[in-house]
Amino acid sequence: GAGVSQSPRYKVTKRGQDVALRCDPISGHVSLYWYRQALGQGPEFLTYFNYEAQQDKSGLPNDRFSAERPEGSISTLTIQRTEQRDSAMYRCASSPGYGKGDYGYTFGSGTRLTVV
């Protein structure tokens, strides 16, 4: 597509429920990144893919968080047994390169997750 698309835009869920956040990157972009942004802060890295391979998941806070990109395009970030502290803006970005960072990232509009 023309840009990075994330869905849903807003998600309110009850504590303990699982949520799945979707990211559709720019067509042909090799690298895909997930970030989390708290209010008033900059984005914090969660995980990163080249094609379908998850290259780095060091930023995932704990084992309730997982991500996949099975066909090297659309990615899903899943949070199991959500907690209130998971409430944040979740941002996805893609870039054409092999994660070398010679390109700027194109970010989606994000998913605002609220856990009540």
Next chain:
Amino acid sequence: SQQGEEDPQALSIQEGENATMNCSYKTSINNLQWYRQNSGRGLVHLILIRSNEREKHSGRLRVTLDTSKKSSSLLITASRAADTASYFCASLRSNDYKLSFGAGTTVTVRA
């Protein structure tokens, strides 16, 4: 953890004035990038400067990089109301492949 720190945290200027914000980072980098975030919208890439570059221009934007001081600055000239936004620097550390963002500078341009 966040690699960069922006200064100031907030900036309020009159339309037509210049806005300058600074970014410091901790480790050696491959490149440094600046992003803008308008209220309620996504992050938009503004400009990228490589570690072997000292200055770069794009329209009304001017970025400098001083690797000896591990710092960068972003200058917006002749500011407009539409420049009201949060600005983030993001560094790509050497031998890394993911950007590390600072906490941002909130710029308000008064009409």
